[in-house]
């Protein structure tokens with residue numbers, strides 16, 4: 001999303017860790033999202049990455065020495081919206097916890113009054129040191145956010161907790177810290193991806209749904225402060241960080257999980273594409289090709305229909321993937337399934353619907369007994385998710 005961090009100024013602090021080279025990927029993501037990035041390095045960081053490369057990738061002058069541009073520590077602290085330290089050494093964490101300000105980075109950190117995110121990277125032995133753990137606990141208690149470190153193989157050849165988390169996760173933490181929490185207090189239940197109907201132990205019926213739209217909705221709802229439960233059919237993409245994540249395979253399993261979580265949900269986004277029909281008989285072996293001529297099918301449960309029978313249900317949004325944008329059919333579905341909103345997208349168009357990273361939809365809802373339709377332009381699925389959630393919030397407030 002190219003405007004996600006538009007007009008945001010991010011201070012990035014780079015310290016003397018072997019993981020410092022990974023900062024280029026983080027800077028790239030921040031800049032692609034429209035942020036202006038101001039780099040500050042420790043003197044030790046310059047052993048690992050060159051100031052020139054940092055300067056070029058940020059597009060802003062890199063500062064290292066406190067006396068390079070006197071008062072830069074105050075100027076930077078005043079003008080920036082967020083301070084990210086990635087990677088953060090044990091040394092930096094301990095110094096920050098004690099309020100030490102003996103170089104430009106620590107001095108600027110002490111002067112900074114906005115949100116601070118620290119992404120540590122170090123050998124697991126250093127990470128486990130009582131001093132480091134105490135500093136982290138203290139910094140968390142005064143509102144500093146930590147992301148990672150992760151468990152995995154470390155640069156020194158050992159295994160353990162100390163790896164810098166992936167650039168995408170650090171980027172998401174930055175975006176989340178700068179996003180208004182307008183969905184705080186909501187429990188958003190999202191379904192995503194396809195389901196499967198097995199024929200035998202290895203063969204099944206499914207569809208081309210990738211889960212991208214549902215995952216985008218879950219990610220954006222979480223970013224905006226909601227508690228998020230994501231129920232997903234098989235998908236190859238990495239799920240976003242949510243409060244609860246359930247993987248299911250069949251439509252029956254999806255229905256069961258939805259019913260388990262629905263009582264506490266305030267918003268239900270049914271972005272999954274569960275299959276409508278499945279083989280009537282499942283063979284518990286691999287069928288030989290000569291032993292079968294035809295497959296009999298039966299209807300799968302209709303999840304939205306089951307939900308429509310509930311006495312108390314959340315604000316419910318259905319998704320309709322149609323060949324062509326037939327709003328009349330979508331409105332019939334809206335009524336039949338007792339929905340509060342339906343999002344229609346055309347699966348026949350290039351760049352929209354299943355598997356695509358982008359989408360163009362029509363949001364249909366009812367106000368004072370009258371249908372309203374809102375067409376979006378071609379946007380990323382995250383942008384579409386944001387528009388849908390804003391509309392949901394608006395309609396819920398009016399209810």
Ligand SMILES: Cc1cc2nc3c(=O)[nH]c(=O)nc-3n(C[C@H](O)[C@H](O)[C@H](O)COP(=O)(O)O)c2cc1C
Nearest residue numbers: 015016017018019042044045089090091092121122
């Ligand atoms: C090859 C090498 C790799 C290092 N990697 C790390 C690291 O990943 N994390 C860490 O906390 N310290 C690491 N250190 C130690 C720090 O560089 C050292 O504590 C330094 O004083 C940190 O200074 P700074 O926090 O001002 O950047 C490493 C040292 C060397 C020689």
